[in-house]
Amino acid sequence: MTTGDKPDDNRGWLKLDVHPYVFFISAGLIVLFVILTLFFERRMDDLFGQVQSIVSHYAGWFFVAVMNIILIFVIALLLGRFGSIRLGGEGAQPEFSTGAWYAMLFSAGMGIGLLFYGVAEPMFHFIASPLAEPGTPEAARVAMDFTFLHWGLHPWALYSLVGLALAFFAFNRGLPLSIRAVFYPLFGERIYGGIGNVIDIMATVATLFGVATSLGLGVQQVNAGLNHLLDVPQNNGVQLTLIAGITALATWSVVRGLDKGIRVLSQINVIIAASLMLFVLLMGPTLFILNALVENVGYYLQNFAQLSTWNETYENTEWQNGWTVFYWGWWISWSPFVGMFIARVSYGRTVREFIKGVLFIPTVVTFIWMTTFGNSALSIEMFGAGGIAAAVQENIPVSLFVLLENFPLDVVTATLAVAVVVTFFVTSSDSGSLVIDIITAGGNPEPPKVQRIFWAVLEGAVAAALLVGGGLVALQTAAIATGLPFAIVLLGMCYALHKGMAEYHGGQTFSVALEQYEGREYRTRATRNLPTFGRRTFWIGSADQARRAKDE
Amino acid sequence: MLQGVSHKFRSGCMMLARSQAGSITFLGTAFLVHEQGYLLTAAHLTAEEPDLVVVPAAAGDDFSPMTFDRVAAMPVEVRQRDVERDVALLRIRQDIAISVPDDFLGATAAVRCGASVMSLGYSFAHQQVHSLLGFNAVVSAKIRSHNDTALILYDSAFHEGDRGGPLVHVADGHVIGIVSGRFEPAEIVAPAAATAHKLEARETNVSYAVAIEYGLDLMRAENLLAEQFGAG
Numbered sequence: 001m002t003t004g005d006k007p008d009d010n011r012g013w014l015k016l017d018v019h020p021y022v023f024f025i026s027a028g029l030i031v032l033f034v035i036l037t038l039f040f041e042r043r044m045d046d047l048f049g050q051v052q053s054i055v056s057h058y059a060g061w062f063f064v065a066v067m068n069i070i071l072i073f074v075i076a077l078l079l080g081r082f083g084s085i086r087l088g089g090e091g092a093q094p095e096f097s098t099g100a101w102y103a104m105l106f107s108a109g110m111g112i113g114l115l116f117y118g119v120a121e122p123m124f125h126f127i128a129s130p131l132a133e134p135g136t137p138e139a140a141r142v143a144m145d146f147t148f149l150h151w152g153l154h155p156w157a158l159y160s161l162v163g164l165a166l167a168f169f170a171f172n173r174g175l176p177l178s179i180r181a182v183f184y185p186l187f188g189e190r191i192y193g194g195i196g197n198v199i200d201i202m203a204t205v206a207t208l209f210g211v212a213t214s215l216g217l218g219v220q221q222v223n224a225g226l227n228h229l230l231d232v233p234q235n236n237g238v239q240l241t242l243i244a245g246i247t248a249l250a251t252w253s254v255v256r257g258l259d260k261g262i263r264v265l266s267q268i269n270v271i272i273a274a275s276l277m278l279f280v281l282l283m284g285p286t287l288f289i290l291n292a293l294v295e296n297v298g299y300y301l302q303n304f305a306q307l308s309t310w311n312e313t314y315e316n317t318e319w320q321n322g323w324t325v326f327y328w329g330w331w332i333s334w335s336p337f338v339g340m341f342i343a344r345v346s347y348g349r350t351v352r353e354f355i356k357g358v359l360f361i362p363t364v365v366t367f368i369w370m371t372t373f374g375n376s377a378l379s380i381e382m383f384g385a386g387g388i389a390a391a392v393q394e395n396i397p398v399s400l401f402v403l404l405e406n407f408p409l410d411v412v413t414a415t416l417a418v419a420v421v422v423t424f425f426v427t428s429s430d431s432g433s434l435v436i437d438i439i440t441a442g443g444n445p446e447p448p449k450v451q452r453i454f455w456a457v458l459e460g461a462v463a464a465a466l467l468v469g470g471g472l473v474a475l476q477t478a479a480i481a482t483g484l485p486f487a488i489v490l491l492g493m494c495y496a497l498h499k500g501m502a503e504y505h506g507g508q509t510f511s512v513a514l515e516q517y518e519g520r521e522y523r524t525r526a527t528r529n530l531p532t533f534g535r536r537t538f539w540i541g542s543a544d545q546a547r548r549a550k551d552e
Numbered sequence: 553m554l555q556g557v558s559h560k561f562r563s564g565c566m567m568l569a570r571s572q573a574g575s576i577t578f579l580g581t582a583f584l585v586h587e588q589g590y591l592l593t594a595a596h597l598t599a600e601e602p603d604l605v606v607v608p609a610a611a612g613d614d615f616s617p618m619t620f621d622r623v624a625a626m627p628v629e630v631r632q633r634d635v636e637r638d639v640a641l642l643r644i645r646q647d648i649a650i651s652v653p654d655d656f657l658g659a660t661a662a663v664r665c666g667a668s669v670m671s672l673g674y675s676f677a678h679q680q681v682h683s684l685l686g687f688n689a690v691v692s693a694k695i696r697s698h699n700d701t702a703l704i705l706y707d708s709a710f711h712e713g714d715r716g717g718p719l720v721h722v723a724d725g726h727v728i729g730i731v732s733g734r735f736e737p738a739e740i741v742a743p744a745a746a747t748a749h750k751l752e753a754r755e756t757n758v759s760y761a762v763a764i765e766y767g768l769d770l771m772r773a774e775n776l777l778a779e780q781f782g783a784g
């Protein structure tokens with residue numbers, strides 16, 4: 001019975017609670033990376049470019065394959081016999097209402113990226129389409145299709161897998177809330193040894209670089225916004241200052257124990273982001289957006305199999321390296337973070353509810369977001385004043401603000417957009433460091449704060465180092481390079497989760513080690529007179545008496 | 553499905569007996585609920601609290617002898633007992649490695665009338681047949697008795713040796729009741745209607761089990777369950 005056993009919680013008295021190998025090796029690797037980058041600044045730039053092209057050239061197909069395998073696996077779980085398993089066991093009650101749960105799922109997944117790429121990505125594909133004549137209606141259609149591919153079912157299937165695996169092994173099997181726990185069906189108790197350490201170190205490093213990539217994108221976005229609003233120059237110096245400032249803000253919130261405040265802030269943030277979207281929807285080409293939403297979904301479904309397995313084999317180009325492969329790597333390296341968050345809020349859901357909620361709801365919301373921003377920009381570019389495509393080519397993060405310029409009150413909306421990014425930044429840094437802290441503390445869900453501050457600072461340092469060492473290319477490289485080893489872990493995770501659920505769902509039996517038993521032997525005999533038992537009282541008295549007894 | 557349930561629970565079901573001077577007298581069935589050697593059974597089997605023992609049996613699907621002349625029995629003690637609800641929690645007084653599935657305790661709220669259930673018990677051990685028998689049934693009704701006990705009626709014939717065995721919800725493989733006895737309408741009216749017309753006992757083929765929640769309460773009293781468990 002694992003549901004009854006709770007680990008002793010006496011460790012809180014200690015100042016530090018770290019898993020010695022996982023914490024120090026992960027931290028060591030990451031610090032080493034930061035030092036090397038700062039030391040070899042110029043040469044790191046070349047190195048990042050080379051690593052990116054080598055990994056995505058040779059392993060691009062692998063990322064594409066893994067993402068599709070995961071999607072198929074998750075849909076099979078949705079339809080299969082494990083759908084009725086309840087996370088936390090029969091009788092577990094969900095902590096949050098379904099509506100609040102959906103909101104949290106969505107805000108966890110993407111955050112900064114939506115603002116960074118919402119306008120830029122469709123625009124980019126429109127003017128440099130790999131599969132259509134650039135600038136044509138067909139290019140616009142394909143552009144939205146690629147955007148949907150990168151932000152749609154595949155990433156959310158990935159988050160479903162990681163979240164479900166973490167939740168299942170923690171809530172139903174009583175294992176620590178850690179990536180290594182997922183591999184219990186494969187390695188048994190050995191997960192507490194070397195293999196488990198390696199898995200957790202990979203997860204830690206991937207998560208840190210995934211979060212740092214987001215922070216790097218976020219800081220470029222904030223810088224572009226400030227440039228747009230206040231003419232602050234866009235360069236590394238300003239961005240490093242911003243990273244330092246926002247990281248300090250995140251650290252301060254951890255120190256002051258503002259977890260609750262942060263949570264409220266992130267809810268307000270989602271509301272502001274939603275209002276921003278509504279504003280663009282209403283002030284922008286509303287009819288065009290609504291038409292496009294329906295058509296984009298249809299086109300996405302129509303070309304789903306082809307596009308999601310497309311490897312530019314016959315085109316023989318390298319277009320995917322900067323896009324699909326980057327996204328897959330980024331989502332993969334980001335997945336322990338999102339997965340952990342989703343797991344924590346999904347106690348008491350059945351597997352079927354979980355997958356429906358995590359796979360479909362955020363996908364639909366993302367589609368609405370991407371269509372609103374992407375198609376507004378496309379509309380302006382194709383039928384209106386234009387100018388967004390040129391801005392995107394020049395500087396990706398500025399594209400959102402160029403779009404907002406086309407609508408009234410653009411100073412207000414641009415300020416709101418910057419505020420949203422800053423808040424996403426603080427909350428990502430805050431919760432990202434919490435997740436890494438949990439993993440490096442051996443799965444303790446309430447690790448000491450000192451460690452969290454350490455990780456929050458380290459995330460800022462890595463983001464800064466990546467920006468210094470090569471900007472966007474470095475950020476993309478970090479995501480791809482740390483995503484690759486973790487992609488292999490994810491394949492193992494599919495197998496382990498299936499095995500774990502199969503055992504849970506009926507393969508497990510009771511067992512008694514009778515060979516250990518050397519007790520007394522007895523003769524058996526037939527019962528001559530059936531023993532008379534104690535009187536059973538269910539039937540004594542009448543319904544009236546029972547009612548009276550109850551009333552008293 | 554039924555096969556799966558039988559496979560899952562077979563080795564958790566034991567014969568409950570009273571030991572007397574080198575021989576044992578069979579009482580009924582008890583089933584494991586915790587890896588520390590706890591078992592649930594019907595309280596009325598343990599009424600006299602004599603030298604209780606449990607006897608694990610061959611678990612496999614091979615043909616096994618129907619009678620064992622000698623068996624190895626493990627002493628058990630009564631840890632919790634609720635006579636009103638007819639459940640008792642026993643513990644094996646012996647260090648022995650036991651493992652239980654992660655997921656086998658259920659809630660009666662999840663069970664609807666007509667649901668497929670399976671009961672397991674040493675039906676004929678009084679008659680020296682030391683085999684565990686499985687029975688297939690549906691939930692006939694969910695009722696509250698006069699003393700406000702939640703009972704599950706199910707349509708399979710009852711044998712003396714079945715008492716104290718588990719009633720398992722086939723759909724999810726969770727124990728939802730502890731088998732208590734044959735459902736006898738005559739038994740119900742008899743005390744109240746002693747002066748009125750006398751009903752003849754009918755050998756119904758309906759049995760009843762008490763809701764697993766009463767068993768879970770006993771487990772909770774021994775701190776064997778996490779707080780949230782069984783809240784549904």
